[in-house]
Amino acid sequence: MTDGTRVEWRAWGEKAFEEAHRTGAPVLLALTATWCGECHEMDARTYGDPRIAANLNDGFVPVRVDVDRHPRVRERYNVGGFPSTVFCTPNGERIASAGFLGPDGMREVLDSVRERWDASGAEAGRIPRSLADDRPPRGSVTDRIEEHLAGQIDGSFDAEFGGWGDAPKFPLPRTVEFALKRDRAKARQTLDAITRGLFDEDAGGFFRYARTRDWSDPDRAKLLADNAALVRAFAHAYCYTGEDAYRRPAARTVEYLIDALWNGSAFGGSQGPANAEDDTGPRTDLTAFADSNALAVDALLALSGYTDADRPHEYASRTLSTIRTDLVDDGTVSHWADEEAPELVLADQAWTVAAGVRAMQVLGDEDALSMARRVADRTIEALFDDGVFRDGPAEGPGLLDRSFHPLDGNVEMADALLDLAALTGEERYHEVAHDAVAAFAGAWDRLGVQVAGYGAVAARLRRDPLVIDVATDPGSDLHRAALRVADHEKVVRPGASAPSAGTARVIVGDRSEAVETPAALAEAVATLASE
Numbered sequence: 001m002t003d004g005t006r007v008e009w010r011a012w013g014e015k016a017f018e019e020a021h022r023t024g025a026p027v028l029l030a031l032t033a034t035w036c037g038e039c040h041e042m043d044a045r046t047y048g049d050p051r052i053a054a055n056l057n058d059g060f061v062p063v064r065v066d067v068d069r070h071p072r073v074r075e076r077y078n079v080g081g082f083p084s085t086v087f088c089t090p091n092g093e094r095i096a097s098a099g100f101l102g103p104d105g106m107r108e109v110l111d112s113v114r115e116r117w118d119a120s121g122a123e124a125g126r127i128p129r130s131l132a133d134d135r136p137p138r139g140s141v142t143d144r145i146e147e148h149l150a151g152q153i154d155g156s157f158d159a160e161f162g163g164w165g166d167a168p169k170f171p172l173p174r175t176v177e178f179a180l181k182r183d184r185a186k187a188r189q190t191l192d193a194i195t196r197g198l199f200d201e202d203a204g205g206f207f208r209y210a211r212t213r214d215w216s217d218p219d220r221a222k223l224l225a226d227n228a229a230l231v232r233a234f235a236h237a238y239c240y241t242g243e244d245a246y247r248r249p250a251a252r253t254v255e256y257l258i259d260a261l262w263n264g265s266a267f268g269g270s271q272g273p274a275n276a277e278d279d280t281g282p283r284t285d286l287t288a289f290a291d292s293n294a295l296a297v298d299a300l301l302a303l304s305g306y307t308d309a310d311r312p313h314e315y316a317s318r319t320l321s322t323i324r325t326d327l328v329d330d331g332t333v334s335h336w337a338d339e340e341a342p343e344l345v346l347a348d349q350a351w352t353v354a355a356g357v358r359a360m361q362v363l364g365d366e367d368a369l370s371m372a373r374r375v376a377d378r379t380i381e382a383l384f385d386d387g388v389f390r391d392g393p394a395e396g397p398g399l400l401d402r403s404f405h406p407l408d409g410n411v412e413m414a415d416a417l418l419d420l421a422a423l424t425g426e427e428r429y430h431e432v433a434h435d436a437v438a439a440f441a442g443a444w445d446r447l448g449v450q451v452a453g454y455g456a457v458a459a460r461l462r463r464d465p466l467v468i469d470v471a472t473d474p475g476s477d478l479h480r481a482a483l484r485v486a487d488h489e490k491v492v493r494p495g496a497s498a499p500s501a502g503t504a505r506v507i508v509g510d511r512s513e514a515v516e517t518p519a520a521l522a523e524a525v526a527t528l529a530s531e
Helices: 014-023 037-045 050-059 073-079 102-126 143-155 172-178 184-198 225-243 244-261 292-305 311-328 346-363 365-382 405-422 427-438 443-445 448-464 476-484 518-530
Strands: 027-032 061-066 082-086 094-098 270-274 281-283 466-470 491-494 506-507 511-515
Touching: 014 027, 014 061, 014 184, 014 443, 027 037, 027 073, 037 050, 037 102, 037 270, 050 102, 061 073, 073 082, 082 102, 094 102, 094 281, 143 172, 143 448, 172 184, 172 225, 172 448, 184 225, 184 244, 225 244, 225 292, 244 270, 244 292, 244 311, 292 311, 311 346, 311 365, 311 405, 346 365, 346 405, 346 491, 346 506, 365 405, 405 427, 405 448, 405 491, 466 476, 466 518, 476 491, 506 518, 511 518
Parallel strands: 027 061, 466 491
Antiparallel strands: 027 082, 082 094, 270 281, 466 506, 506 511
């Protein structure tokens, strides 16, 4: 593999590490992404340097890793962004790591790594603490989790510019969703700032993040996962407010995704910034990754359910069909449609369950619900170990054979399982969700605003869900009114058999009320939710 550089790159896999064992050479992992401008700069300036390339080719086993294709490698070796430059032993243990390195910096690091390797060999490597002692601190799921994170929402809020924290500013769509139910003013101020700073008024879509506190100077890459998550957050804000200021960016972003990333059957993963030097246009990766496409299905169907928009409905349905036929095999999700793609990645599994339960609620798609159940069952069987989900099978080269229990992946799966439990009536999904959240509850007081989604799912576990059974076909006035109830965590069950045809039942715990009209439904929700 050359990828435009002089380095003789190997692909990530067993063969590269076997070669390192056989030759007694350390491994260089170059973690890169199609959308990453600094990655391409490092290719040209550093890996394109003949002396550096010769040094790497002669004394190391250089491995290039596309982080979008190998998310579990990204989680284990990322050193704060991309490019990540990681030197490790043939067993995958870290010797040294850095981010972007120019030619001079790379020469210094190469000399240092070579000295350490020659002096200590495999003993020079270290296992990151997150993998050496990965078992999260279990605790009780109590109201204090939500209260603590609500306090973080208030305490770290930037009242002048919106958002949370200082520079750089990330949009944090899950945090926005948490705030929509608890401090809507802060959520709205943040969404307004995101629109001003990150929304591309010319082409549509959202840039990754802003380098400055006031949301200026954006990193102009656009990732499907980021854009889908923001479409959903803006759609939820529209559901709460009815304001076009939140519908419009979401709708225009859907059009951007269709225009720029649609590959004929699903959405590609990313579009990098345009290359001003050679005017070649933006680098676009049209590979359809399971996690971000499932998230896109979830987001587009949420927007469609709130607005009756046809295009989100159409492309969500087409994408969901591709996921079912090309990426899901009896509950096991492939990261993309290739025999070399990783399987059973927790994020892929979780977002596919979420897409399936959303499709059931918005479309009445029983096949999607069946897919969600199969994927959930397979994930529990393969990845749920001692009350917490691993990020994937504990096998593979490098550090992939070490268990890693990501908080965000457990949150997403737990959230989807709660919806699945409400739709199916199967308590076991609720029990697994509770265990997955409890697995991290011993560290509730150390959690920050970036993981406010954990507080949201913990709160769902502490309260009776709002469930609306609709005994009509999907798309009826009553079904549409149920979808538009201003609570983005509600669960809608269309095509229900009770109470009687053409009616709906609003359920909160052991309390319920039957209704016949959208107006009566809204009144029943307000009454039961306040009791």
